[in-house]
Amino acid sequence: xxxxxxxxxxxxxxxxxxxxxxxxxxxxxxxxxxxxxxxxxxxxxxxxxxxxxxxxxxxxxxxxxxxxxxxxxxxxxxxxxxxxxxxxxxxxxxxxxxxxxxxxxxxxxxxxxxxxxxxxxxxxxxxxxxxxxxxxxxxxxxxxxxxxxxxxxxxxxxxxxxxxxxxxxxxxxxxxxxxxxxxxxxxxxxxxxxxxxxxxxxxxxxxxxxxxxxxxxxxxxxxxxxxxxxxxxxxxxxxxxxxxxxxxxxxxxxxxxxxxxxxxxxxxxxxxxxxxxxxxxxxxxxxxxxxxxxxxxxxxxxxxxxxxxxxxxxxxxxxxxxxxxxxxxxxxxxxxxxxxxxxxxxxxxxxxxxxxxxxxx
Numbered sequence: 441x442x443x444x445x446x447x448x449x450x451x452x453x454x455x456x457x458x459x460x461x462x463x464x465x466x467x468x469x470x471x472x473x474x475x476x477x478x479x480x481x482x483x484x485x486x487x488x489x490x491x492x493x494x495x496x497x498x499x500x501x502x503x504x505x506x507x508x509x510x511x512x513x514x515x516x517x518x519x520x521x522x523x524x525x526x527x528x529x530x531x532x533x534x535x536x537x538x539x540x541x542x543x544x545x546x547x548x549x550x551x552x553x554x555x556x557x558x559x560x561x562x563x564x565x566x567x568x569x570x571x572x573x574x575x576x577x578x579x580x581x582x583x584x585x586x587x588x589x590x591x592x593x594x595x596x597x598x599x600x601x602x603x604x605x606x607x608x609x610x611x612x613x614x615x616x617x618x619x620x621x622x623x624x625x626x627x628x629x630x631x632x633x634x635x636x637x638x639x640x641x642x643x644x645x646x647x648x649x650x651x652x653x654x655x656x657x658x659x660x661x662x663x664x665x666x667x668x669x670x671x672x673x674x675x676x677x678x679x680x681x682x683x684x685x686x687x688x689x690x691x692x693x694x695x696x697x698x699x700x701x702x703x704x705x706x707x708x709x710x711x712x713x714x715x716x717x718x719x720x721x722x723x724x725x726x727x728x729x730x731x732x733x734x735x736x737x738x739x740x741x742x743x744x745x746x747x748x749x750x751x752x753x754x755x756x757x758x759x760x761x762x763x764x765x766x767x768x769x770x771x772x773x774x775x776x777x778x779x780x781x782x783x784x785x786x787x788x789x790x791x792x793x794x795x796x797x798x799x800x801x
Contacts, residue, residue, distance in 0.1 A: 441589025442540045443512040443596060444563040446556055452503040454547035457511070460492040460609055462602060463538030464518030464574075464748050469500055470510050471590060477616045478774060479750065483519050486534050488607040493616075512590040513540045514569060516748040522575035523724075539602035540565075541609070564596035574748035577728045582744065584736035585687065615776040619678070619745075622779055623801075625771040626655070628672040634665050636713045644704025647715035659766045661691075667758040668699070668717060671771045673799055674754040678774060679731065680745035682767040687737025689762035694719065695729055695753030717757035729753075741767050750774045 457474070459467055460481050467474045474495050481491040502509050515538040544556040556562070570586040589596070630653040639645030647666075653659050661667040671677075674697055685691070696717040704713040711720040722729055729751055733744060756769075786797055 441512060441514050441568045441596060442558070442563055442565045442599065443510065443590050443593040444556075444558075445508050445510050446544060446546075446562075447508050448503070448505055448546070449548065449554065450505045451549040452501060452507075452546050453498075453549055454545075455497040455501040455503070455509075456494060456545045457497050457542060458492055458494045458545070459513070459540075459542040460490045461513070461515045461518075461520075461538065461540045462486070462490070462535050462605055463515045463520045464576075465513050465515045465538075465540060466747060467495075467542075468510075468512045468514075468588075468590060469497055470502070471588075472500060474500075476618065478619050479518065479617045479748070481612070482615075482617055482776075486520050486605070486607075490605065490607065490609045491612045492609050493612055510590055510593075511542070511544065512593075513542070514571065514589060514748075515540050516571065516574040517576075518748070519576060523577055523728075535602075535604045537602055537604070539605075558599075560599055560601070563599050564593055565599035566596035568592050568595060571748060574746070576749055577724055578749070579728065579730040579732075579751070580746040580749045581730075581732045582746070583734040584738075584742065584744075585734065616778070617774060617776050618778050620773045620775055620777075620779065623773045624680075625671040625673070625675065625677070625773070627653075627669045627769065629670040630659060630667065632659075632661065632665050632667055633715060638703055639713070640703075642706045643702075644700065644706075644710060644713040644716075646703055647713045649715070656768075659769075660763060661758055661760050661766070662763050663759075663761055665759070666716065667766075668715065669756050669758070669769060670699075671754055671756075673795065674752065675771060675773050675799070676750060676752050676775065677771045678745045678750050679756055680743070680770045680772050681733070682741050682743050682769075683764055684738060684741045684767075685735040685760065685764040686762055687735060689760060689764060690732055690734045691758060691760045691764050693731040693733075694757045695731070695751040696755050696757065697721065697753055699755060717755055735764075741765075745772060 521535040568589040572581040574580040633647035635648040700710040
């Protein structure tokens with residue numbers, strides 16, 4: 441996290457914030473998230489180019505003379521220091537440490553302007569917040585008991601200079617990444633399993649389904665159980681939860697593209713009993729594409745979806761260390777085709793072709 445407080449020298453008539461990072465970042469003004477883009481600054485050749493995003497903060501800015509505004513940013517390894525091409529090592533793709541860079545441009549009532557850049561004197565930095573770890577391939581580890589970085593600024597310390605990047609910082613050229621909530625997928629099937637039947641020396645067997653859930657029915661998963669959810673088609677997306685559990689309970693969500701079949705036959709390269717999630721086809725089956733959430737013990741339901749990673753999946757398998765009640769779970773597609781960029785649709789008389797178009801879409 442990176443945090444700074446800016447005090448207005450006089451009344452502000454305009455506030456613009458130019459931002460970029462080494463890694464995936466989110467920015468906040470006085471605790472409110474700025475911008476709707478996802479996984480900023482997106483994928484570029486990180487040795488050559490970083491994209492910058494500029495925001496007009498004026499309407500949300502405390503503009504009075506002497507007023508203060510808190511600027512903050514959360515940065516995770518993303519495509520910069522993640523294991524994208526180094527999955528079998530502990531090293532990053534290119535960089536070693538995430539970094540943040542920004543310039544705040546204030547226009548005052550007398551027409552004068554002042555620039556506030558990221559520096560070592562007026563900014564604080566450090567590891568903090570509920571996102572304990574996040575990366576494109578690794579997934580996201582979230583602990584809701586932790587406070588956000590700008591809420592614990594006093595625990596942060598002096599930043600350091602990052603000299604790893606020697607390329608150009610250029611304005612974003614379009615095709616930013618967004619969550620397409622208008623394309624949200626709901627489960628078409630959901631069931632709990634715990635036991636297995638029909639296991640043999642060379643076959644894992646088949647899951648025994650203990651309960652199937654109807655569409656929209658709240659789902660409770662207990663320790664030792666497995667909840668499998670089918671969203672009906674493969675997509676690049678993030679799972680979005682509305683759920684609750686006691687403080688300290690951890691939910692683990694594993695995405696995957698297919699289920700084990702054929703009684704879990706080893707000869708078919710199955711990695712578990714028929715009806716369970718298949719993960720062996722993934723590049724980091726054991727250590728990547730993992731989502732964990734530790735509950736703070738809120739009495740009411742809370743909403744959550746990962747903000748610093750995404751997955752390619754049709755199914756998810758969910759386990760927990762204690763009782764978790766899921767009021768709803770959806771799959772929100774992630775794409776660089778924003779809703780307002782669409783210029784048409786294609787529909788044919790063949791449903792299999794329409795499904796192929798939908799998968800691509």
